[in-house]
Amino acid sequence: MSVSLLRHHILFKSLCTACLHPHPYRRYASQGALALASSTPEPTKETRLEGSSTAVNDHGEMGQPSNVPSQVDGMKPVKPSGDSAARRNPLEPTRVDKYLASIRAAGLEPTLDDIERCKPARRARPHSPQYADDYHNLVDSLCRSFSKDQLRQFTLLYKLDPIWTRSKRRKVEYAESIIEKQWGWPSLKEIERQRRDRTEVTEKSFHVNPSQLFLILGQDGADLLQLSMQYNVHISLTSDPLALRVEGLRGSLKQLSEHISLLKKDIVEEVVELPVKRPIRHDLLQRISRLANAYVENIGFKGKIRICAKEHSSLTTAKRLATRASSEVDDFKSPPLLSYTPPVVNRQPSVPVTASQQTYSVYPFLSPRSVPWTMNSGGTFRIRRVGEWLGIDATEDVQKTGGLAGGKGSFLTKSGQPCELVEALRRNASEEKQGYSRVFTASLGHMLITAPTPAQRSSIIPPLKGYFALPNILKWLESGTNKIEFVPSLPAPLLKSQPAEQKILHRLLYKKLPSLEDPVKVDSPQSSELASQGVIKFEMEIMRPTNKADPEMMMEDSVDTSIDSELTGNAEQFTNDYLGDDSQNLENHPSSIVSELQENIDEFSDTDSDLPVEVQCIQGEETTVDLLMPDRPMDVRFSVFNCRKIAQEHQPEDLRKYASNLHSFLNAAEPDVSQPRPPLTVCHDGDVYLLQSSHSIRQGFESLPTSFQADRPGNEVPLEAEPAPVISESVLDLESNQKLSICQVTCDNHTDEQSWSQFLKGCDVLSSVTFHSPSVETESDVDYLEQ
Structure with missing residues (x-):
C-alpha cells in the first residue's frame, strides 16, 4: 500500500463513540481537578515528585510529561491518564515563582549591572526598517525581565529627569525612558517626525x-x-x-x-526727538534706513522719529544720520547763487551775429562719483551753453576772455541784477573781528539741479525743456520749484597729478543750531538765502615719523591717492562708485576710523612707539556763495571763513575727552578696545553745535603745471602768473560710508592784489579744462600707475 493511501486512511478513519465529544470533557477537567484536590490530603514531597507527570521550564510553563515517551517512528505520543493530570494543582506556584520569592525574601534586588546585561552590543541604523523591530524586542525583553517597580527604580538610579521617573507611568514607558534617555536610542516617534520633516x-x-x-x-x-x-x-x-x-x-x-x-x-527700538522740529523727507528716511540697516519712520510732524534695528550700533548710526539730515536739508535755505558770463570775444567774420548769440539749456548730468545721500537721486541736471553747428565752441576760451582773473566777465544774481564777485562775498560774510583771520576758499565741483519731487527711478528728461538766455534760466531757478545743489568733484588737471605732500586727518565739523531768540524765524521768507553760520572744526592730524621717510614710499602713496581720486567719467566707474559705495552695509564696511586711518597710518609708519598726533580746534563763522559757470566744465563754490584757534584749555570738554580716547584707541595694542564715537552735540560759549560730518581724509598739496590743455586737445596754454596752491582731499564719510573727492584753492591774504589774482587764476585753470576721452597712451599710463 502506498504512503498516500495510508495518509488518507489515517485522516478519514471513523472515530469511536468515546471520541465523538472530546471538548466537554477537557473543558471541565480543571473543575474536577479542583474538587479532587479539595477532598484529598496534601501529598508529601516525595509523593508529589513521584506522581508529577509534568515538568516546569524556567519560565513556569507546563512542559512535556516526563513519563510519557516522545514520538518515535511517526507514532503519536501517549496522552497522560486523567488520574495523573488531576494530581497537579494549577494554583500552586511554580518552581520559578518560588525561586523569585526566595530572592525577594532574602532582600536581594536587581542592580544596574543586571539591566545593563540586557543592552544589545549594537543596533541597527535609526532610519532602517530593522531598527523598529530591534526597538520593540528590547522593550519586550525589559518588560518580561523586570517588574514595573524595578524599572522605575532603575530610572532613579540612572538619575534621569524627574519627568521620566514619576510614579504614575506605565511599565512600557519606564522601559522606553531607559532605552532612549540612558542608552541613547532614538525614539520611534522622533524618527517618524524626522521622516515627515524630510518628506x-x-x-x-x-x-x-x-x-x-x-x-x-x-x-x-x-x-x-x-x-x-x-x-x-x-x-x-x-x-x-x-x-x-x-x-x-x-x-x-x-x-x-x-x-x-x-x-x-x-529687535531694539527707540523714539528720538530731533533738534530741528520738523519731519524728515520720506526719500531721506529710506536712504537712512539703507545706510544704517535700521528702519526709520516719522512720528507726527514735529521732528519725532522711531528707529528699529537688529543691533545697537545700527540704531546709533541711524540716529546720527537722521539728526544730520534734519539739520542739513533745508528746503527753505540755500547759499546765494551767482552766474558768470564771459565777455564776448571777436567772432569769425564768416559767422553771422545771430548764430553767435549764447543760449543755454538744462542737460542731464552723470556724476563720476555718487552724489551726496541727502540729494534727491531721481535725476541730476546741469546748465550748459548750447553748442553751435558753425564751429563756435561751447566752452569758454580763458586765454581770450581773461577768465575770472581778467575781471572782464559779468556776474548776475538769480533775479538778474548785476553784481561783483568780491562785493558779494564780502557782503554776505560776517564782519571781521579782532583776533580772527579771514580765509577765502574756492571748491571745484558742479551745480546740479534735482527733480522737484523724489522719484523711484532716474530720469534724463530735464525739468526745463528747450534753450533760453541765461537770465531767463536764472528767473526759473528763482521760482523755487527746483533745488540746485553743489557737488564737489576733482578737476581734470589733477586726475594724474602727484601730490607733493600728504597728511592723514580726522575732521569733525559742527554747525551752530539756531536759538529760539534768533530774529529770523524758520518759516520767514527773509531766510530764503543762507547767511553766515557758526561752525567748529576739529582736526586731528596723524603725524608722519621723520626717521622713517622714504621717497619711493611717498611716490607710491601719491600715485595710489591720485588713482583712487581719479574721475574717469565712464559708465562702469559711475556704476561701481554709485552702487559700491552707497549700497554697502555698514557692517561690511564699518564706519570706523580704523578702516581708513589705521590703514593709512600703517603705510607711513612701522614704529612701535605711540603714534604722534596733532589736534587743533577752530571756531568761527562761514559764509558760502555758489558761482554758476555754464560756459565751463565745472562750477565753483566760494566760502569765507572768519576763524580763530581755540586753546586746548578752552576747547569743549566733550571734544577733549574724545581726542584723548581716540588717541588711546589708535595706539592700543589690544584688539578688543572699544572705538570711541564723536559727540553728537557740543556746547561752546553758551551755543549748541550739532555734528554735521565726520570724515577720514587723505590730504595732499598739489602743484599746478606751468601750462594746461584748454578747449581743444593739443592746444597748450601757458600761465601768465603762478596760481595759488591747491589742496586735494580724498574723503571718506564715516557716517554714511560715502567717498568724496574735493579740490580747493585757498587765499589767506585777500587784501593783497597779487594773492587775489593768483587765487582767481587757480580757479580759472581748474575749472576751464574739459574732460576729454582718454587716448590709448593715456590708458596705458594709467594701467602702469595702477600696477
Missing part, C-alpha cells in the same frame, strides 16, 4: 509689521534671499495682511520659524 511639503505664513519686514529683507533683499537658500524654501510676500508666506519641507519651516522668532526678539 512632507507644507505652507506657513509669518505675520510681520513694516519694521520687522524691513529688517528681515536686509539690504536689497539680500538677507531674505539668504534665508531662502539656507533653509531651501520659497518665500513670497502678502500685503493684506502683511506676512511672509513660506513653502517648503516641514523641518525647514520649523527651523525658519525659530530663526524669525529670535530675530523679532532681538
Whole structure:
C-alpha cells in the first residue's frame, strides 16, 4: 500500500463513540481537578515528585510529561491518564515563582549591572526598517525581565529627569525612558517626525509689521534671499495682511520659524526727538534706513522719529544720520547763487551775429562719483551753453576772455541784477573781528539741479525743456520749484597729478543750531538765502615719523591717492562708485576710523612707539556763495571763513575727552578696545553745535603745471602768473560710508592784489579744462600707475 493511501486512511478513519465529544470533557477537567484536590490530603514531597507527570521550564510553563515517551517512528505520543493530570494543582506556584520569592525574601534586588546585561552590543541604523523591530524586542525583553517597580527604580538610579521617573507611568514607558534617555536610542516617534520633516511639503505664513519686514529683507533683499537658500524654501510676500508666506519641507519651516522668532526678539527700538522740529523727507528716511540697516519712520510732524534695528550700533548710526539730515536739508535755505558770463570775444567774420548769440539749456548730468545721500537721486541736471553747428565752441576760451582773473566777465544774481564777485562775498560774510583771520576758499565741483519731487527711478528728461538766455534760466531757478545743489568733484588737471605732500586727518565739523531768540524765524521768507553760520572744526592730524621717510614710499602713496581720486567719467566707474559705495552695509564696511586711518597710518609708519598726533580746534563763522559757470566744465563754490584757534584749555570738554580716547584707541595694542564715537552735540560759549560730518581724509598739496590743455586737445596754454596752491582731499564719510573727492584753492591774504589774482587764476585753470576721452597712451599710463 502506498504512503498516500495510508495518509488518507489515517485522516478519514471513523472515530469511536468515546471520541465523538472530546471538548466537554477537557473543558471541565480543571473543575474536577479542583474538587479532587479539595477532598484529598496534601501529598508529601516525595509523593508529589513521584506522581508529577509534568515538568516546569524556567519560565513556569507546563512542559512535556516526563513519563510519557516522545514520538518515535511517526507514532503519536501517549496522552497522560486523567488520574495523573488531576494530581497537579494549577494554583500552586511554580518552581520559578518560588525561586523569585526566595530572592525577594532574602532582600536581594536587581542592580544596574543586571539591566545593563540586557543592552544589545549594537543596533541597527535609526532610519532602517530593522531598527523598529530591534526597538520593540528590547522593550519586550525589559518588560518580561523586570517588574514595573524595578524599572522605575532603575530610572532613579540612572538619575534621569524627574519627568521620566514619576510614579504614575506605565511599565512600557519606564522601559522606553531607559532605552532612549540612558542608552541613547532614538525614539520611534522622533524618527517618524524626522521622516515627515524630510518628506512632507507644507505652507506657513509669518505675520510681520513694516519694521520687522524691513529688517528681515536686509539690504536689497539680500538677507531674505539668504534665508531662502539656507533653509531651501520659497518665500513670497502678502500685503493684506502683511506676512511672509513660506513653502517648503516641514523641518525647514520649523527651523525658519525659530530663526524669525529670535530675530523679532532681538529687535531694539527707540523714539528720538530731533533738534530741528520738523519731519524728515520720506526719500531721506529710506536712504537712512539703507545706510544704517535700521528702519526709520516719522512720528507726527514735529521732528519725532522711531528707529528699529537688529543691533545697537545700527540704531546709533541711524540716529546720527537722521539728526544730520534734519539739520542739513533745508528746503527753505540755500547759499546765494551767482552766474558768470564771459565777455564776448571777436567772432569769425564768416559767422553771422545771430548764430553767435549764447543760449543755454538744462542737460542731464552723470556724476563720476555718487552724489551726496541727502540729494534727491531721481535725476541730476546741469546748465550748459548750447553748442553751435558753425564751429563756435561751447566752452569758454580763458586765454581770450581773461577768465575770472581778467575781471572782464559779468556776474548776475538769480533775479538778474548785476553784481561783483568780491562785493558779494564780502557782503554776505560776517564782519571781521579782532583776533580772527579771514580765509577765502574756492571748491571745484558742479551745480546740479534735482527733480522737484523724489522719484523711484532716474530720469534724463530735464525739468526745463528747450534753450533760453541765461537770465531767463536764472528767473526759473528763482521760482523755487527746483533745488540746485553743489557737488564737489576733482578737476581734470589733477586726475594724474602727484601730490607733493600728504597728511592723514580726522575732521569733525559742527554747525551752530539756531536759538529760539534768533530774529529770523524758520518759516520767514527773509531766510530764503543762507547767511553766515557758526561752525567748529576739529582736526586731528596723524603725524608722519621723520626717521622713517622714504621717497619711493611717498611716490607710491601719491600715485595710489591720485588713482583712487581719479574721475574717469565712464559708465562702469559711475556704476561701481554709485552702487559700491552707497549700497554697502555698514557692517561690511564699518564706519570706523580704523578702516581708513589705521590703514593709512600703517603705510607711513612701522614704529612701535605711540603714534604722534596733532589736534587743533577752530571756531568761527562761514559764509558760502555758489558761482554758476555754464560756459565751463565745472562750477565753483566760494566760502569765507572768519576763524580763530581755540586753546586746548578752552576747547569743549566733550571734544577733549574724545581726542584723548581716540588717541588711546589708535595706539592700543589690544584688539578688543572699544572705538570711541564723536559727540553728537557740543556746547561752546553758551551755543549748541550739532555734528554735521565726520570724515577720514587723505590730504595732499598739489602743484599746478606751468601750462594746461584748454578747449581743444593739443592746444597748450601757458600761465601768465603762478596760481595759488591747491589742496586735494580724498574723503571718506564715516557716517554714511560715502567717498568724496574735493579740490580747493585757498587765499589767506585777500587784501593783497597779487594773492587775489593768483587765487582767481587757480580757479580759472581748474575749472576751464574739459574732460576729454582718454587716448590709448593715456590708458596705458594709467594701467602702469595702477600696477
